[in-house]
Amino acid sequence: MEGWDPTTKSTLTRIPLLTTKAGPRDGAAWTQRLKEEYKALIAYTSMNKSNDNDWFRISAANPEGTRWIGKCWYVHNLLKYEFDLQFDIPVTYPATAPEIELPQLDGKTHKMYRGGKICLTVHFKPLWAKNCPRFGIAHALCLGLAPWLAAEIPILVDSGMIKHKDDAASSSEV
């Protein structure tokens, strides 16, 4: 965890760790894991809200809890940029991390794999491997997606690759 900012570190320590090592094909054990995922997400979301650092919404898109959809946003120069967020829970979960997708940014940055999967190889995958099975979806958002947005969105905005929705609307009206 060297190299991470103190805020992320202290936030991370307060997200509950998970204990059940189970994937979507493991029946009752998966239900147990799913409960732990929810607890961690609830704790993380309410923590963000109380720290005035609310930055995502996520909920299961199917009853099995294998597909998740939501939104995430990032504030840059006092403007809020919001993106659709989605991912599948892989069959080999939690041995492998979910591949977080921001489909609207597909093709706009090279720090992304096809289909809008953000690159987690360097900053996140080793951490996930080291902490299996204690990390869950909440940790993936905190340590995978949040730093990616912080690093990429300012560059994408400054280079003009993405426009604020107000700008985009006014320029299309002209």
Add this chain to the structure above:
Amino acid sequence: METELKGILDDLKFLQNSFLDPSQQALIDKMRSRVDNVTNLAKSGTMHRAKVKELSAEVVDSNPYSRLMALQRMGIVENYERIRHFSVAIVGIGGVGSVAAEMLTRCGIGRLLLYDYDKVELANMNRLFFRPEQVGMTKTDAAVQTLSDINPDVVLESYTLNITTVQGFETFTSSLRNKSFSPNKEGSGVALVLSCVDNYEARMVVNQACNELNQTWMESGVSENAVSGHIQLLIPGETACFACAPPLVVASGVDERTLKREGVCAASLPTTMGVVAGLLVQNSLKYLLNFGQVTPYLGYNALKDFFPTMEMKPNPQCSNSACLERQKEYILAKPARDAAAREKMSAEVLTEGPLHEENEWNISVVDDNDLTINDTRCSGALPEGLTHELPIADEFEKLPAAESSNDADDLEDLKRQLEALNA
């Protein structure tokens, strides 16, 4: 078209006979040869050969298998025709998988199952196999188009899906189980699975499927900087599975800090991918047709032309439960294996006779080439030129039992709590 071209040729012949001026004769000759060329081009564009019933060893230009069947005459392969009974599944039809598929197709493999969810892009054109006019097609469809032209004898099945999703995995494993092509085969419906994917997640999925099905597979990979690669044989229970130890990568041989990458646009070379595909299919052919030594792990460092090899035993503490089951089965089957080996040995001694009539000092040859790594987790020792790609999971501390007291929590209730926060 052919009849039209023939007509032009006849007309030209008539013209040639009716003109006497020698300067015009040369021009007409030139025209005739151009029409011949066009005729040949038109022929090659439409030529499809018929399927063959049996592989023939006859040495004629029109036999697509004569050079392969010659492997028997040269004493390399005992029975090449067996290749028609094998099914091979290739997961990932990219720079390595597509070339491997073409090689197996040209070798006359019985059946190929192709898996990929991607489409062909212009950015793939620095690699072999796909053509610019196939841009936009799914890789599986484009592959079937090309491969069925090259060799209509091969049965091709294409699966456009992502194997890492729950649904994709179901389709993947049931297609491997399907035995309609070879009903008498033991185990699954395929002889070998080749993993030619470009990421850790997909490799772990192939590993999971093969451990569950007790399916032998081979893994291949090319590094993101395009200058190293590897192939690995995985026999569930007998050799290390992909989850037994963190994945190995071939060290590049240059200072890793100088390789700091910008972004994730991986580099690739048709050469490295072609070499790795060649190594992979070579090992597959040796495995299927039973010749030479099947390599358990072969690395390729392009910068230094270094090829490290090694063997890895399964990890008794592997995190994959299917792997542990296969390990148990393998240990239980040991007496039968030993008996078979002894029988084979004595049969060989009987047919060949002892090498030396007398062996007063009981001299015997022992293998000093035993580079086996047992449980890499404990020793951590790897041969020169290989490193681990990911760290090992830290020891999992059991949290106190207080944690389980709120197990009674209802999933629906938790969902509602999160939705309330989302509102």
